Every structure is written in C-alpha cells, then in structure tokens.
Amino acid sequence: MKIAVTGASGFIGRHVLGLLAATAEERVVAVSHQARDLSWLPKGVAHVSIDLALPPANVYEMLGEPDVLIHLAWSGLPNYQSRHHFETHLGEQYRFLRLLATTGLRSLVCAGTCFEYGMQAGELDESLPTDPRNPYGFAKDALRRELEFLAGDTGLALTWARLFYMHGEGQAPTSLYSQLIAAGQRGDAEFRMSGGEQLRDYLHVRDVAGYLVALAKQAPGAGVVNVCSGEPRSVRSLVEEWREAHRIQARLVLGHFPYPAYEPMAFWGRNAKLEQLLRAN
Numbered sequence: 001m002k003i004a005v006t007g008a009s010g011f012i013g014r015h016v017l018g019l020l021a022a023t024a025e026e027r028v029v030a031v032s033h034q035a036r037d038l039s040w041l042p043k044g045v046a047h048v049s050i051d052l053a054l055p056p057a058n059v060y061e062m063l064g065e066p067d068v069l070i071h072l073a074w075s076g077l078p079n080y081q082s083r084h085h086f087e088t089h090l091g092e093q094y095r096f097l098r099l100l101a102t103t104g105l106r107s108l109v110c111a112g113t114c115f116e117y118g119m120q121a122g123e124l125d126e127s128l129p130t131d132p133r134n135p136y137g138f139a140k141d142a143l144r145r146e147l148e149f150l151a152g153d154t155g156l157a158l159t160w161a162r163l164f165y166m167h168g169e170g171q172a173p174t175s176l177y178s179q180l181i182a183a184g185q186r187g188d189a190e191f192r193m194s195g196g197e198q199l200r201d202y203l204h205v206r207d208v209a210g211y212l213v214a215l216a217k218q219a220p221g222a223g224v225v226n227v228c229s230g231e232p233r234s235v236r237s238l239v240e241e242w243r244e245a246h247r248i249q250a251r252l253v254l255g256h257f258p259y260p261a262y263e264p265m266a267f268w269g270r271n272a273k274l275e276q277l278l279r280a281n
Contacts, residue, residue, distance in 0.1 A: 003216060004063045006031040006052070007072030009040055011170050012111070012163075015209035016070060021045050029064050031073070053092040060103040068107040068216045069100065077136070078172050080115065080262070085139035094146050101156045107220040108147070109212060112162040114201070114228070114269065115262075116141040123232075125270035126162070126224040134262045144224070157221030161212055164228035164269045167242070168205035180239060184248030191248075192256035196236025201228045201268035211274065219277040228269030 003020060007013045008030035020028045021042035028045045033052070041047055048062055052073055056062065063069070074093070076084045097108065115137030116130040132138040144160050151158040167177035176193070183191045203211075211227050219225070239252065259265065 001025070001068070001217065002027045002029070002064055002066040003068055003070065004029040004031055004048075004066035005070045005072065007074065007111075008032045008047075010072060011168075011172065012166070012205060012208060012212070013072045014040055014170055015168070015205050016072070016212055017042050017045055019206075019209050019213050027064065029066060031063060052096045055096050055099055057099070058103075059096075060100050060105055063100075065104055068109065068220070069105055070212055070216050071097065071108060071110045072212075074111070074140075078174055080134045080136040083135050085135040086142065090139040090142055093143055094150075097147060098150055101150055101154045105156065107157040107159075107216075109159045109161055109216045110144075110147065111212075112144055112160045112224070113137055113140045114162060114164045114226075114267070116144070116162060117267065119262075119264050121264040121267050123270050124226070124267055126226055126273055151221075159215050159219055159222040160224045161215060161227045162224055162269075163208060164201040164203065164226065166203055166205045166208050167238075171205070176235070176239065177242060180242055180248065180250075181246060183250045184243075184246055188250045190253050191239075191243075191250040192253045193239060194235065194257045194259055195255045196234060196239060196252075197265070198235050198259060198263070199232040199266035199268060200235055200238070201231065202233060202238055203227070203229050211278075214278050222273075222277055225274050225277065226269040226271055227274060228271050230269060230271035232266065232268040 003026050005013055005016055008017055009032040017030055030045050030047045031050055075089055076082050116132050117124050118131035118133045130141045132141045147158055171178045
C-alpha cells in the first residue's frame with residue numbers, strides 16, 4: 001500500500017510518519033511545505049514539497065499515486081478565532097483535495113475537529129448535528145460537507161477523523177501540556193491555569209496517530225469517526241497527572257485564567273464507532 005501524509009512535519013504528522021516508517025509494509029510519502037530542513041523526516045520516507053495553495057496539475061503523480069492520503073495539513077493554528085480559516089484556507093483546502101480526487105486518489109482520511117460540535121455538552125457521537133462556534137470549526141465542518149459532495153461525484157472513499165484533544169511531545173508551545181513541561185524545565189515555582197473543572201477528552205498523540213493509520217489501512221469510506229478516548233477527565237486531574245509523571249514541582253494556581261467562551265464546560269466523544277471499525281478489520 002502506498003500512503004501519502006500531508007502536514008507531515010506537524011505535531012500529528014511526525015507521529016504518523018514514525019509509525020508508518022517503523023514497518024516495511026507501506027511505501028510512504030511525506031508532504032510538507034518545508035524543503036530545506038528535513039531533519040524530522042524518518043529514514044526511508046520520501047519527501048515532496050508542495051504549496052497546497054498552488055498545487056501543480058500533476059500533484060497526484062508527484063505524490064507517487066498513493067492508494068490513500070492522510071490529510072493533516074492546516075495553517076493558522078492554534079488561532080481558532082481567525083477568519084483566515086474560512087476566508088482563505090477553506091477554499092485552498094478544497095481545491096487541493098478536489099484536484100487529487102479528480103486525477104486518481106481513491107481514498108482519503110481527513111482530520112476534522114471536535115469544535116465542529118460547537119457548544120453541545122455531554123457525550124458527543126457522530127450522529128449529532130454540527131453547530132461550530134469558532135472560525136476553525138466552521139471551516140472544518142464546511143470542508144467536510146464539500147468533500148461529501150465530492151465523494152458522491154467521484155467515488156472517493158472518505159473517512160473524516162474528528163479529532164478531540166491531544167497531548168504529547170512536539171505540541172505547540174501555547175498548548176497546556178507544553179506550557180506545563182516548559183514551566184518544569186525552567187523550575188518555575190507556580191503554574192497558572194484555569195479552574196480546571198472543565199471535562200475534556202484527551203488522547204496521547206501517539207494513540208491518535210495509531211488510530212489515523214489504522215483508519216487509513218482498515219476503514220476506507222467510513223464517514224465521520226470520532227477519534228477520542230470516550231472518557232471525560234477534568235483538566236485539573238490531567239494536569240496533576242502530567243505534573244506527577246514529569247516530576248514537576250510547580251504549584252498549581254487554579255482560577256488564574258477564565259474558562260474559554262467558545263467551549264462548553266463538559267464534553268467528550270463517544271468512541272463506539274471507532275472501536276467497532278477497528279474490531280471489524
């Protein structure tokens with residue numbers, strides 16, 4: 001099987017490449033806009049530098065005519081509130097994927113986001129209507145809808161991997177996990193955060209990468225699939241767990257930051273469909 005991965009140099013992409021490169025079963029092509037420093041590229045993985053906003057007409061051929069594309073590329077993160085997501089990037093994303101689908105790509109695993117659910121609280125499953133409340137979630141949801149029409153016209157097997165929260169090595173410096181690790185490395189006496197009572201659904205990025213690879217290999221055309229743990233955890237308990245695991249001495253200062261206005265206090269994913277798909281294959 002030939003697998004291409006866009007956004008390959010990013011947080012999730014590097015972990016996906018690491019898993020794929022660890023076996024000799026697939027031919028893997030990493031796709032990124034980086035052409036100079038390729039120190040992140042695993043041995044044995046080919047690299048193609050492409051600007052998704054200006055893809056060449058023969059882009060499918062350039063990617064080695066993959067059997068499946070794991071599409072993780074998205075710019076402007078973690079600024080979820082920027083109109084750039086739908087004013088500029090949404091169109092670029094669709095045109096890139098439409099070009100691939102109309103020139104030979106038969107299977108696509110595309111990263112979505114739990115922000116597509118908007119302010120809905122509690123356990124969230126794939127049958128719920130989407131109601132995004134920030135520009136990033138809106139743009140992702142719009143892209144999914146566009147791709148569903150495209151799949152109907154071209155026969156593209158679409159799996160929309162709706163990602164929930166993640167943590168792990170290589171995450172953006174602004175993420176909660178990375179800020180805590182940095183505080184520990186500096187020897188800070190305090191770590192300021194929100195009240196920490198909000199309930200969230202977190203996976204380690206290695207687990208997310210494993211699910212994406214499994215969906216690409218085993219579940220073509222699965223539609224929307226929550227990629228999540230299915231277990232609600234308070235943010236405070238997660239931070240305390242990370243703090244203990246990394247032996248960080250900083251005292252938690254709870255309630256320093258307000259809770260985000262664009263998220264409900266408690267939401268998590270239902271992962272029954274994910275588990276069923278992977279058991280069946």
